[in-house]
Amino acid sequence: MTIAERVDALRSLMNEKEIHAYIISSSDPHMSEYVPERWTSRQWISGFTGSAGTVVVTANKAGLWTDSRYFLQAEKELSGSGIELFKMGTENTPSPYQWLTTELDVDANIGFDGTCFSVAETRNLKNSLGDLGIHIVEEYDLINEIWKDRPSLPKGDIFDHDIKYSGKTRYAKLTKIRKKMAELDCNYHFVGSMDDVAWIFNLRGSDVDYNPLALAYALIEKEKATIYLNEEKVSDALVSNLLEDEIEIADYQRIFADLEEIPGSSNVLLDVNRTNLSAFNSISANIIERENPSQLFKSTKNDVEIEGMKNAMRKDGIALTHFYYWLEENLGQTKITEFTVMEKLKEFRAQQEDFKGESFGTICGYKGNGAQPHYHTTAESNLEIEKDGILLIDSGGQYLDGTTDITRTIPLGNLSEEQKIDYTLVLKGMMQLSMAVFPVGTRGCNIDALARMDLWKNLRNYGHGTGHGVGCFMNVHEGPQSIRQELKDQAVLKGMITSNEPALYRPGQYGIRHENLILCKEAGSSEFGDYLEFDTITLCHFETKGIIVELLTREERYWLNNYHQKVYDTLSLHLDEKHKAWLREKTKTI
Known part of the structure; x- marks a missing residue:
C-alpha cells in the first residue's frame, strides 16, 4: 500500500465507526521515545521516520506535526503523500489540537489507541477542545486493522543487570520506593514505563532498538511486587532470584485485569505522563498523581554507576580514536560514504569489552545533511565524503557498565572564515557550560544561556535544548533533568549525568555541534551556600584546525588544553604507538 492508500483505508474505518478525527502518536503502551517495531504506527501511516511527531x-x-530537528527530513519524506507538514514552534503554526478546533464540528468524535496515549496527553487534548464538546473514543487501534503484516510483540531475552554494574540491589531500590509510597499513603504503585521497570528491578532486555529494555509493567505493593512481561523470556534462575525479593512475574497482558482488581479503598501512585489511558481507566481505586519516584532516583547515579560510566567513556574514547585515525588515513584513498562511517564506528566500538550495541542510530551528516539536527541517512541521501567541507557525527554506545553519547564536528578541508567563526562560537558555548559553577537548587533553564551567550552576541542560535539526562546502560535520553530554555522545575543535582551539546545549523550548507557528557558534582561551600559544578567525562579530542584561537578567552584555552591533556593521558595507556603519536598531535597545546 502507498501512503495515500493507507490513509484512505484509515478514513474508511473512521467513517464506519463514526470517528471524525484520528490521532496517531509516536508512542507505545509505555510512553517510550524509541518503540518496538510493532508500534511504529505513525511511521507506517505517514512515511516519516523521525522519532518525534504526531x-x-x-x-x-491529514497533517504531521514535528519539531525543528526534523523539518528538512519531514519535508522530504512527506513529499507526495498528501500529508501536510506543520512545523511546531514556528510562527502562526497551530498545534494539532488547535488545528482540530477549526476542522471539527461540535460533538465530534476523536479517536486514538488508548494504550498509546498518556493520561496527561489525553487531558491536554480535552482541555484544548473543551468548547467543542468532543467525545473521546480510545478503544480502537484502527492501524492494527489495516496494517496486515504488522510486526508481532518482540521476543528478546530478559537478563539480570549485575550489582557490579547497578551498584544497588533490587531490594534496596524497592525499599526506597516503598518509603516514598508510605509518605504519600499509597498501597500500590503502578509503573508503566519500561526504563523505570528496568532500573527498579535491575533487569535489561532487547525489545527496543538502542535501549536495553524489555516490554514490561510493574505493580509494587507494600510487601510484594509483580512484573508483567512475556514469561517465556525469563530464565528459571532469574525467576528464583526475583522470588527471593518477593517479586513475582505475570503475563504481560494481565496487567489490565489486575489493575481492575485493586480494592476501591486503596491509594495508587502513578505518573500520568508515563501511564497509558487504558491502564489508568482500569483503576477504580483512588489515584495519587506524582512523577514516578524512580525517575529522580535513577537520574542521580551512585558511585558504582559513575565509575561504570567513566569506564564506558574510556572504552568509547579508544574506539573513537581508532575510528578518527582510520578516517583520516583513508579519506581520499578509498570511497567513504555516510553509511561507511556509520558501519566503521560500530565496528570499532564492537571491539571494546562489554559492548552491547549503539545507544541510538548514528547521525552522520556531511555538508548540508549535517544541518538537520536528527538527520537519518538513507540510500537516497547517502553522500560520499571528500576532503572538503564539514562532517558532523553524533553517535553513542551501550556497554554493560554505561551509555555514551558524543558529537564531533570534523573540518575536512580548508574552512571559510564564517565556518571557523561558527565552529569556534559553538565550542565556546560548550566550554562555558562545562566550566559552570552554580548554587544547589539551580534549574537547567538557569544555565542554558551559558551555552548560547557567545552565539547570541553574534546573532546566532540553535532551536533545540542544550542537554538531556543520560542513563547507565539505559536510555540515552533520560529525565527528569534537562538543560534548555524552557522552564522545568527540576534542579540539576549531584550525580546527574547530562549532555552538553550547543550547535548551529545553516540549512543546505552545514551543521556544527559539539557534545560531551558532564557529571554534576560538589564544588564547595561558602557563607553564600553550597555550590555544584560539572566534570566532563567524555574522552575524545576536538579538531583544533576549525578553531579561531584569538576568539577564545584565556580561561577557555586553559580548559581546552587541560581537557586534551586528560584525553591523551587516559587513552594513550591503551593505544599502540601509531595511534598514540596521532592522538598526541591532535591534543597538543594551543
Whole structure:
C-alpha cells in the first residue's frame, strides 16, 4: 500500500465507526521515545521516520506535526503523500489540537489507541477542545486493522543487570520506593514505563532498538511486587532470584485485569505522563498523581554507576580514536560514504569489552545533511565524503557498565572564515557550560544561556535544548533533568549525568555541534551556600584546525588544553604507538 492508500483505508474505518478525527502518536503502551517495531504506527501511516511527531487524519485532510530537528527530513519524506507538514514552534503554526478546533464540528468524535496515549496527553487534548464538546473514543487501534503484516510483540531475552554494574540491589531500590509510597499513603504503585521497570528491578532486555529494555509493567505493593512481561523470556534462575525479593512475574497482558482488581479503598501512585489511558481507566481505586519516584532516583547515579560510566567513556574514547585515525588515513584513498562511517564506528566500538550495541542510530551528516539536527541517512541521501567541507557525527554506545553519547564536528578541508567563526562560537558555548559553577537548587533553564551567550552576541542560535539526562546502560535520553530554555522545575543535582551539546545549523550548507557528557558534582561551600559544578567525562579530542584561537578567552584555552591533556593521558595507556603519536598531535597545546 502507498501512503495515500493507507490513509484512505484509515478514513474508511473512521467513517464506519463514526470517528471524525484520528490521532496517531509516536508512542507505545509505555510512553517510550524509541518503540518496538510493532508500534511504529505513525511511521507506517505517514512515511516519516523521525522519532518525534504526531499524525492527525480527518475525513478530508491529514497533517504531521514535528519539531525543528526534523523539518528538512519531514519535508522530504512527506513529499507526495498528501500529508501536510506543520512545523511546531514556528510562527502562526497551530498545534494539532488547535488545528482540530477549526476542522471539527461540535460533538465530534476523536479517536486514538488508548494504550498509546498518556493520561496527561489525553487531558491536554480535552482541555484544548473543551468548547467543542468532543467525545473521546480510545478503544480502537484502527492501524492494527489495516496494517496486515504488522510486526508481532518482540521476543528478546530478559537478563539480570549485575550489582557490579547497578551498584544497588533490587531490594534496596524497592525499599526506597516503598518509603516514598508510605509518605504519600499509597498501597500500590503502578509503573508503566519500561526504563523505570528496568532500573527498579535491575533487569535489561532487547525489545527496543538502542535501549536495553524489555516490554514490561510493574505493580509494587507494600510487601510484594509483580512484573508483567512475556514469561517465556525469563530464565528459571532469574525467576528464583526475583522470588527471593518477593517479586513475582505475570503475563504481560494481565496487567489490565489486575489493575481492575485493586480494592476501591486503596491509594495508587502513578505518573500520568508515563501511564497509558487504558491502564489508568482500569483503576477504580483512588489515584495519587506524582512523577514516578524512580525517575529522580535513577537520574542521580551512585558511585558504582559513575565509575561504570567513566569506564564506558574510556572504552568509547579508544574506539573513537581508532575510528578518527582510520578516517583520516583513508579519506581520499578509498570511497567513504555516510553509511561507511556509520558501519566503521560500530565496528570499532564492537571491539571494546562489554559492548552491547549503539545507544541510538548514528547521525552522520556531511555538508548540508549535517544541518538537520536528527538527520537519518538513507540510500537516497547517502553522500560520499571528500576532503572538503564539514562532517558532523553524533553517535553513542551501550556497554554493560554505561551509555555514551558524543558529537564531533570534523573540518575536512580548508574552512571559510564564517565556518571557523561558527565552529569556534559553538565550542565556546560548550566550554562555558562545562566550566559552570552554580548554587544547589539551580534549574537547567538557569544555565542554558551559558551555552548560547557567545552565539547570541553574534546573532546566532540553535532551536533545540542544550542537554538531556543520560542513563547507565539505559536510555540515552533520560529525565527528569534537562538543560534548555524552557522552564522545568527540576534542579540539576549531584550525580546527574547530562549532555552538553550547543550547535548551529545553516540549512543546505552545514551543521556544527559539539557534545560531551558532564557529571554534576560538589564544588564547595561558602557563607553564600553550597555550590555544584560539572566534570566532563567524555574522552575524545576536538579538531583544533576549525578553531579561531584569538576568539577564545584565556580561561577557555586553559580548559581546552587541560581537557586534551586528560584525553591523551587516559587513552594513550591503551593505544599502540601509531595511534598514540596521532592522538598526541591532535591534543597538543594551543
